Amino acid sequence: MNQSKILKDLISDNLVSDPNGARGRLLKEAARLFRDKGYERTTVRDLAAAVGIQSGSLFHHFRTKEEILKAVMVETIRLNTALMQAAVDAAPTSQEKLRALVRAELESVNGQTGEAMAVLVFEWRSLAEESQADVLELRDIYEKLWLDTLESLRQEGRLLADPFVVRRMLTGALSWTVTWYRPERGGLTLDGLTDQTMAMMGFAAGT
Amino acid sequence: MNQSKILKDLISDNLVSDPNGARGRLLKEAARLFRDKGYERTTVRDLAAAVGIQSGSLFHHFRTKEEILKAVMVETIRLNTALMQAAVDAAPTSQEKLRALVRAELESVNGQTGEAMAVLVFEWRSLAEESQADVLELRDIYEKLWLDTLESLRQEGRLLADPFVVRRMLTGALSWTVTWYRPERGGLTLDGLTDQTMAMMGFAAGT
Amino acid sequence: MNQSKILKDLISDNLVSDPNGARGRLLKEAARLFRDKGYERTTVRDLAAAVGIQSGSLFHHFRTKEEILKAVMVETIRLNTALMQAAVDAAPTSQEKLRALVRAELESVNGQTGEAMAVLVFEWRSLAEESQADVLELRDIYEKLWLDTLESLRQEGRLLADPFVVRRMLTGALSWTVTWYRPERGGLTLDGLTDQTMAMMGFAAGT
Amino acid sequence: MNQSKILKDLISDNLVSDPNGARGRLLKEAARLFRDKGYERTTVRDLAAAVGIQSGSLFHHFRTKEEILKAVMVETIRLNTALMQAAVDAAPTSQEKLRALVRAELESVNGQTGEAMAVLVFEWRSLAEESQADVLELRDIYEKLWLDTLESLRQEGRLLADPFVVRRMLTGALSWTVTWYRPERGGLTLDGLTDQTMAMMGFAAGT
DNA sequence: TATGAATGAGGGTTCATTCAT
DNA sequence: GATGAATGAACCCTCATTCAT
Numbered sequence: 001m002n003q004s005k006i007l008k009d010l011i012s013d014n015l016v017s018d019p020n021g022a023r024g025r026l027l028k029e030a031a032r033l034f035r036d037k038g039y040e041r042t043t044v045r046d047l048a049a050a051v052g053i054q055s056g057s058l059f060h061h062f063r064t065k066e067e068i069l070k071a072v073m074v075e076t077i078r079l080n081t082a083l084m085q086a087a088v089d090a091a092p093t094s095q096e097k098l099r100a101l102v103r104a105e106l107e108s109v110n111g112q113t114g115e116a117m118a119v120l121v122f123e124w125r126s127l128a129e130e131s132q133a134d135v136l137e138l139r140d141i142y143e144k145l146w147l148d149t150l151e152s153l154r155q156e157g158r159l160l161a162d163p164f165v166v167r168r169m170l171t172g173a174l175s176w177t178v179t180w181y182r183p184e185r186g187g188l189t190l191d192g193l194t195d196q197t198m199a200m201m202g203f204a205a206g207t
Numbered sequence: 208m209n210q211s212k213i214l215k216d217l218i219s220d221n222l223v224s225d226p227n228g229a230r231g232r233l234l235k236e237a238a239r240l241f242r243d244k245g246y247e248r249t250t251v252r253d254l255a256a257a258v259g260i261q262s263g264s265l266f267h268h269f270r271t272k273e274e275i276l277k278a279v280m281v282e283t284i285r286l287n288t289a290l291m292q293a294a295v296d297a298a299p300t301s302q303e304k305l306r307a308l309v310r311a312e313l314e315s316v317n318g319q320t321g322e323a324m325a326v327l328v329f330e331w332r333s334l335a336e337e338s339q340a341d342v343l344e345l346r347d348i349y350e351k352l353w354l355d356t357l358e359s360l361r362q363e364g365r366l367l368a369d370p371f372v373v374r375r376m377l378t379g380a381l382s383w384t385v386t387w388y389r390p391e392r393g394g395l396t397l398d399g400l401t402d403q404t405m406a407m408m409g410f411a412a413g414t
Numbered sequence: 415m416n417q418s419k420i421l422k423d424l425i426s427d428n429l430v431s432d433p434n435g436a437r438g439r440l441l442k443e444a445a446r447l448f449r450d451k452g453y454e455r456t457t458v459r460d461l462a463a464a465v466g467i468q469s470g471s472l473f474h475h476f477r478t479k480e481e482i483l484k485a486v487m488v489e490t491i492r493l494n495t496a497l498m499q500a501a502v503d504a505a506p507t508s509q510e511k512l513r514a515l516v517r518a519e520l521e522s523v524n525g526q527t528g529e530a531m532a533v534l535v536f537e538w539r540s541l542a543e544e545s546q547a548d549v550l551e552l553r554d555i556y557e558k559l560w561l562d563t564l565e566s567l568r569q570e571g572r573l574l575a576d577p578f579v580v581r582r583m584l585t586g587a588l589s590w591t592v593t594w595y596r597p598e599r600g601g602l603t604l605d606g607l608t609d610q611t612m613a614m615m616g617f618a619a620g621t
Numbered sequence: 622m623n624q625s626k627i628l629k630d631l632i633s634d635n636l637v638s639d640p641n642g643a644r645g646r647l648l649k650e651a652a653r654l655f656r657d658k659g660y661e662r663t664t665v666r667d668l669a670a671a672v673g674i675q676s677g678s679l680f681h682h683f684r685t686k687e688e689i690l691k692a693v694m695v696e697t698i699r700l701n702t703a704l705m706q707a708a709v710d711a712a713p714t715s716q717e718k719l720r721a722l723v724r725a726e727l728e729s730v731n732g733q734t735g736e737a738m739a740v741l742v743f744e745w746r747s748l749a750e751e752s753q754a755d756v757l758e759l760r761d762i763y764e765k766l767w768l769d770t771l772e773s774l775r776q777e778g779r780l781l782a783d784p785f786v787v788r789r790m791l792t793g794a795l796s797w798t799v800t801w802y803r804p805e806r807g808g809l810t811l812d813g814l815t816d817q818t819m820a821m822m823g824f825a826a827g828t
Numbered sequence: 829t830a831t832g833a834a835t836g837a838g839g840g841t842t843c844a845t846t847c848a849t
Numbered sequence: 850g851a852t853g854a855a856t857g858a859a860c861c862c863t864c865a866t867t868c869a870t
Contacts, residue, residue, distance in 0.1 A: 022833080037332075038247065038332055038333070040245070040247035040248065041247065041333075043859080043860070043861085044860085044861060044862080045859095045860090045861095053833090053834070053835085054834070054835055054836060055836090055861085055862085056834080056835065056836065056837090056862080056863075056864085057833070057834045057835065057836095058862095059861090059862065059863080060832080060833055060834070061833090063862095064861080064862080065861065065862090122329075124386075125244075125245055126245075126248075159407075160406035160407070160409065160411060161403045161404075161406035161407040162403055165395070165400070165403045165404075165407070166403075166407050168383065168384070168387050169380040169381075169383070169384075169403075169404065169407055170380070171383060172379040172380040172381070172382060172383020172384070172386075173376040173377070173379040173380040173383075174376075174379070175379060175383070176375065176376070176378060176379020176380075176382070176383070177375070177376075177379070179331075179379075180375050188372070193372070196368045196369055196372040196373075196376075197368075197372075197376065199367035199368035200366075200367070200368040200372070200373050200376055200408060201407060201408060201409065202367065202408065202409030204367060229850095250842085250843060250844080251843075251844060251845085252843080252844095260850095260851070260852090261851070261852055261853065262843090262844085262845090262853090263845080263846080263847085263851075263852060263853065263854090264850070264851050264852070264853095265844095265845095266844090266845065266846080267850055267851070268850095270845095271844080271845080272843095272844065272845090436829095451746075452661070452746055452747075454659065454661035454662065455661065455747075457863085457864060457865080458864075458865060458866085459864080459865095467829095467830070467831090468830070468831055468832065469832090469864090469865085469866090470830075470831060470832060470833090470866085470867080470868085471829070471830050471831065471832095472865095472866095473865090473866070473867080474829055474830070475829095477866095478865080478866080479864095479865065479866090536743075538800075539658075539659055540659070540662075573821075574820035574821070574823065574825060575817045575818075575820035575821040576817055579809070579814070579817040579818075579821070580817075580821050582797065582798070582801050583794040583795075583797070583798075583817075583818065583821055584794070585797060586793040586794040586795070586796060586797020586798070586800075587790040587791070587793040587794040587797075588790075588793070589793060589797070590789065590790070590792060590793020590794075590796070590797070591789070591790075591793070593745075593793075594789050602786070607786070610782045610783055610786040610787075610790075611782075611786075611790065613781035613782035614780075614781070614782040614786070614787050614790055614822060615821060615822060615823065616781065616822065616823030618781060643854085664838080664839070664840080665839085665840060665841085666838095666839090666840095674854090674855070674856085675855070675856055675857060676840085676841090676857090677841080677842075677843085677855080677856065677857065677858085678854070678855050678856065678857095679841095680840090680841065680842080681853080681854055681855070682854090684841095685840080685841080686840065686841090
């Protein structure tokens with residue numbers, strides 16, 4: 001099942017907003033602004049201007065600015081959970097599953113459609129505590145995919161460290177790429193970056 | 208050369224503020240607040256209250272709030288550069304040097320004295336561009352320690368990935384520990400966490 | 415002529431809106447909300463929600479929010495003028511006329527059907543000046559009933575004070591009951607409250 | 622003890638703000654604006670302009686706009702309680718005590734210094750519920766003066782109605798004078814208005 | 829008539845910064 | 850140095866009103 005099919009299904013189930021609709025367009029711009037300037041530095045006027053409406057009109061779609069942040073995070077996590085699941089399902093071995101997860105997360109963080117993943121990671125503190133609890137529930141599903149894969153590798157003797165710790169390290173490492181990885185300037189492709197990540201963990205490409 | 212000696216030297220060279228002086232105390236509290244609440248969410252009144260003065264009085268020590276952030280970063284990086292250098296110098300092999308660097312950075316990020324390192328990483332965006340240039344210069348020295356060590360390991364065949372990429376991955380991974388590592392709740396010690404980090408990269412403890 | 419007959423006549427003359435119609439229902443809810451929360455604190459969304467429509471739809475019935483306030487006042491004053499007139503006509507003596515007026519006004523202010531009277535008194539300031547002039551004209555008819563009755567009592571030597579002043583004092587006193595009189599909690603009935611009002615003025619019950 | 626002496630004592634006890642100080646001047650202007658335009662229609666910018674400062678500066682003295690309303694009410698009630706107490710103490714008979722209370726309340730509501738009393742009465746609903754509880758406590762002292770006096774008259778057989786009801790009626794009647802009594806246009810003086818009020822209750826002047 | 833998205837002015841409040849004392 | 854009142858721009862959000870559908 002390819003990416004656009006996954007997205008289409010989520011949209012028709014109302015789990016993710018249609019990127020062509022008013023709400024979807026706003027969330028996309030919000031994700032971009034939040035990633036680039038940070039949640040705090042992004043004003044509701046910035047958000048409104050980015051989709052060509054007045055700031056007051058925002059509040060037709062969302063009750064508060066924070067609700068926008070939450071929506072960005074919730075929809076991102078839903079989309080990425082579905083993408084990760086598909087990636088894992090399609091990979092035959094544990095190592096390939098891991099590679100697929102790394103690759104998918106790098107794409108989420110750095111890709112054109114996925115700037116919201118960086119928001120999820122770096123603006124977490126700006127989310128109200130009540131909202132954090134809601135998002136954490138969704139996050140658990142997502143994290144389980146990682147932990148199961150890492151656990152398998154551990155049992156196969158191909159991973160020396162604790163899967164839980166490794167996952168958290170990888171969260172930081174992969175998210176952090178958003179601050180420095182610039183594929184457009186030539187150099188490393190996303191596949192190359194994935195290879196490097198695997199190599200850092202001692203997995204040579206193609207083994 | 209132990210840590211307190213290093214600190215003392217830096218203080219007497221006026222490279223780092225005396226933590227007992229007014230300026231030093233403020234920077235320490237600022238680092239803590241910036242790490243805990245973020246730069247944007249920390250008000251100058253918060254900063255002033257933390258050291259028991261009025262907000263207006265802050266501006267006798269620093270011209271702007273951003274100058275405080277910059278000072279936190281500059282002094283942090285000076286201190287940590289000295290600490291890292293000492294750590295590297297004391298380690299005989301490349302792998303031990305790497306372990307020392309990891310351990311030192313984890314301590315910087317999570318330790319009692321070093322909360323400022325997290326600020327350096329996560330509040331970078333809040334620093335004015337002109338200030339970023341200044342800090343980056345200092346950072347290069349610091350980064351060189353890492354790159355040299357990783358390069359050696361690479362040449363020894365013990366590291367498969369590109370040192371530059373690995374360093375950036377480690378920056379993210381190690382900084383991110385501030386969001387989840389809670390030694391006080393029992394469990395992993397800083398040494399244990401260091402071991403895990405090394406293990407993730409394929410370096411078994413004591414090899 | 416009883417109350418419902420009076421109301422029916424006013425409706426068929428188009429002087430008061432049918433409480434079963436869209437306009438009448440809205441005015442009734444508006445009166446309740448204006449009395450309970452005040453005109454300023456009542457939003458058009460509140461008004462719309464109270465009759466189960468969207469806020470935009472309100473403006474098919476009234477050009478502005480203030481027009482709703484004016485309509486509440488105008489219809490209230492029309493209805494109450496008719497009720498007062500009937501009450502006065504039915505009472506044989508001046509004292510009984512006064513009692514009937516007091517009783518009728520207390521009922522208007524506190525009764526189930528007449529919550530709008532409190533609006534007329536306490537939200538006067540919110541009415542635009544142009545509208546005030548229109549309503550004042552209607553009010554004069556209403557006030558004349560009071561003044562004529564008080565004047566008679568004065569001439570009979572049963573009232574020591576100036577009728578004009580007494581009427582204004584009674585306006586305040588009777589309107590103010592809306593803030594404290596709670597018949598549902600037991601205690602004073604409307605008749606009892608009427609007796610008390612008369613007693614305050616030196617008119618013993620049944621004299 | 623005359624009025625200015627009473628005021629001076631309250632000021633030196635910090636129960637009422639000095640009308641020459643920043644806080645006192647603001648409260649005075651706030652009372653005037655709240656009475657003239659209503660609390661809701663008065664903006665913090667109006668308040669600030671009335672004392673010649675910027676709106677942001679208001680929040681140095683008061684945390685919220687509502688706190689200003691509360692302060693107006695609290696200080697008013699403190700001042701008026703002291704004035705009423707003095708008025709009652711100075712009057713020898715129950716009837717004269719009542720007259721003194723009526724006269725004092727009329728002066729509070731309509732006098733130059735006392736515009737705040739009208740705010741206390743007519744803006745009650747705008748006060749947050751928690752604040753209402755605080756103010757009510759103060760109000761009880763004030764009301765007791767009235768109730769004791771009315772109770773005495775009742776026992777002397779000079780008042781037919783229930784003191785509790787009479788007090789509430791008088792609250793409405795006397796407060797309402799603010800909406801229509803215009804001494805400057807000639808006609809009734811405050812003493813004359815007091816006489817009329819007493820006469821309405823069957824107390825001839827000088828009896 | 830009814831909807832509901834959009835408007836746009838203005839609301840209360842925050843906050844880094846200034847400055848007379 | 851320290852204070853604290855004052856600034857003024859900007860913030861998030863509200864709300865009466867409009868209008869295409």
